[in-house]
Amino acid sequence: MTIGLIGYGRFGAFVAPLIARRAKVVVYDARRQRSEKLPAGVRRGTIAEAARQDVVVLAVPVGELRKVLFRIRSHLRAGSLVVDVCAVKAVPIRWMKQIVPRAVGILGTHPFFGPDSARGGLQGLTVVLCPVRIGGVQLAALLTELHRKGVETVFMSPDDHDRLMAETILLSQYVGRMVNKTGATRWPPLTRNYSFILSIVDTVRRDTPRLFADMVRYNVHGKNLLRELGKAHRGLLREVRQREGG
Numbered sequence: 121m122t123i124g125l126i127g128y129g130r131f132g133a134f135v136a137p138l139i140a141r142r143a144k145v146v147v148y149d150a151r152r153q154r155s156e157k158l159p160a161g162v163r164r165g166t167i168a169e170a171a172r173q174d175v176v177v178l179a180v181p182v183g184e185l186r187k188v189l190f191r192i193r194s195h196l197r198a199g200s201l202v203v204d205v206c207a208v209k210a211v212p213i214r215w216m217k218q219i220v221p222r223a224v225g226i227l228g229t230h231p232f233f234g235p236d237s238a239r240g241g242l243q244g245l246t247v248v249l250c251p252v253r254i255g256g257v258q259l260a261a262l263l264t265e266l267h268r269k270g271v272e273t274v275f276m277s278p279d280d281h282d283r284l285m286a287e288t289i290l291l292s293q294y295v296g297r298m299v300n301k302t303g304a305t306r307w308p309p310l311t312r313n314y315s316f317i318l319s320i321v322d323t324v325r326r327d328t329p330r331l332f333a334d335m336v337r338y339n340v341h342g343k344n345l346l347r348e349l350g351k352a353h354r355g356l357l358r359e360v361r362q363r364e365g366g
Contacts, residue, residue, distance in 0.1 A: 122146065124170030125162075126188060127179035131205060134235040135179065136162045138242075142265065146170045171195035175203060182206040182334045189219040198223035201254060205229055207285060207331065208338045209250050209278035217252060226252035227262075228278060230285075236326060243270030250278050286341035293332045294349060296324035 121143045125132055128149035139145050140161030147162055148170040158164060170176065171192035180188050185206065196202065202220050206212045206228075213228045220226055228250035238245060247266060251259060266273055276284070300321050309315035324332070336342040 121175065122173040124148070124165075124173035124176040125179060126167060126170050126176065126192070129179065131231075131234055132179040134238070135177075135205075135231075138269075139177075143175075146173055167191055168195045172197055173200065175201045178202065178204045178206075181330055182208050182212055182338050183330070185212050186215045186219070189215055193219055193221060196221060196224045199225075201225035201227060201258060203227045203229055205231055206338075207289070207335055208342075209248075209276075209281040210340075211338045213250060213252055213278050222253075225254045225258065227254050227259075228252060230281060236323070241270070244272065245270070246272045246274060248274050248276050248281050250276060250281060282339045283341045285335065286339055286345045290332075290335045290339070290342050290345060291349075292320055293324050293327070293335065294346070296320040297332060300325060 123139050123143045123145045125136055125139070125145055125147040126149070128136070128147050129151075132147070132149065136145055136147060137159035140159055143161075145162040146165040146169050147158065148165055148167045150167075167188075172195055174197075176192065176196065178185060178188060185204065198221070202216060202224055204212050204216065204227075207230055209228050209230060213226070216226045216228070230248040230250075231245075232247065233242070233245040263273055295317070299317060306318070307314070309318055336346055
């Protein structure tokens with residue numbers, strides 16, 4: 121099996137050597153230096169070369185996905201499989217169904233891990249799968265490989281995934297980014313709750329602002345959550361003012 125990996129940012133660079141243990145990998149990313157050393161089993165190619173492989177993994181920001189799909193659709197081979205790893209699912213899957221040729225399979229995924237959380241290995245980590253167009257044999261082979269690595273798999277509809285994301289990871293990102301923006305002094309972790317807050321802040325500092333913005337822009341549940349958080353914040357301020365006035 122051959123894998124085309126389009127996008128070699130933090131996640132792409134993290135997953136490439138893992139994939140290369142079981143398959144040949146062709147990677148494309150216009151933003152990375154061609155002189156950059158790649159892991160064993162991974163070679164650099166054009167976007168057309170990457171798109172001609174058996175499985176094409178799209179590790180690009182959701183805001184770039186539609187443009188990439190239009191660039192690769194004429195190069196995709198019948199019987200191949202296109203996989204995205206976006207943190208939002210409903211919109212990317214809609215785009216893939218519209219743009220990817222009918223003879224090409226589609227699988228939406230969201231690995232709930234990355235370079236930081238998988239430092240100790242993949243055992244016990246989770247990936248959400250949203251099958252769109254994929255045969256039973258192909259899906260079974262993928263599940264076998266993921267389970268062999270210790271990765272737990274969860275099947276969800278795109279909308280359920282996006283609602284889950286809004287109320288968990290997006291909420292954590294919001295809290296961490298809000299606390300980080302206050303410029304508050306970083307004190308020693310005297311309580312467990314404060315330690316949890318510090319760990320959230322440290323995590324979001326390593327994530328790009330674009331990740332947070334995309335999770336809001338392309339997730340209808342994320343937009344709704346931010347509206348509710350804004351209302352809650354204003355409500356808390358009103359409560360404080362009322363107490364002060366009393």
